[in-house]
């Protein structure tokens with residue numbers, strides 16, 4: 038049941054941590070000022086932050102839509118339903134991208150009133166629209182990602198393993214660390230019974246990055262704490278859908294402890310921006326300093342910053 042709160046509940050996630058490191062002013066807009074921005078009587082600055090928070094650029098939207106359709110495909114398989122063909126998956130994502138384009142251009146006013154129900158593309162809100170190159174690149178990426186998904190080790194395992202046990206398909210999961218709710222989104226977790234190993238698969242629609250391994254450490258932490266799975270029985274797998282490659286890791290207890298330390302330190306620094314920690318009431322906006330950089334061009338809140 039929805040309960041009105043003056044301030045949001047405090048929680049931690051890796052994406053919150055990354056926003057906090059990138060720019061604390063952005064962190065303020067995203068995690069505090071946007072709160073209650075969905076309320077009809079909310080002050081305009083909260084409504085604006087809530088609207089802006091919901092903007093997505095094409096690579097983010099494309100990644101989200103590909104994740105959704107993959108998740109649906111896996112659920113269809115597990116529930117014995119008919120599976121999408123490759124071209125049906127491409128069509129489904131394309132339809133949703135086209136809808137986002139229409140929302141952003143023809144239904145801008147609707148989005149203004151209902152930013153959760155309608156979509157707004159960053160390239161249209163802040164730029165001159167989508168260039169032919171951007172459209173071609175999105176179409177190429179979509180086809181590559183879907184094609185590589187069908188050939189991925191994880192999807193092949195789903196089909197070919199005689200005995201597997203699925204723990205999660207894409208869902209928000211929370212666990213508690215030192216009294217703080219920690220959010221993780223696990224794309225797909227299954228047990229390969231023949232190997233007695235748990236596999237955490239993470240679909241990547243962007244390029245490989247050094248951060249990928251660190252992110253997986255939080256998933257391993259979740260599985261070991263919440264499901265009491267020994268670290269040595271967990272295999273973490275990034276499936277890079279643009280290239281068709283995958284990368285597997287087995288983390289050590291030392292790396293898991295390092296992830297936990299990073300999380301504790303991050304939470305400690307975030308709590309330093311609270312006037313009233315019991316209510317999660319932030320200090321005044323002026324304490325959240327702007328951090329102008331080349332990332333400002335892609336920031337959803339740049340109109341608030343005037344950078």
Ligand code: SF4
Nearest residue numbers: 060063328333336342
């Ligand atoms: S535009 Fe730049 S300085 Fe302003 S909130 Fe975004 S990242 Fe921070």
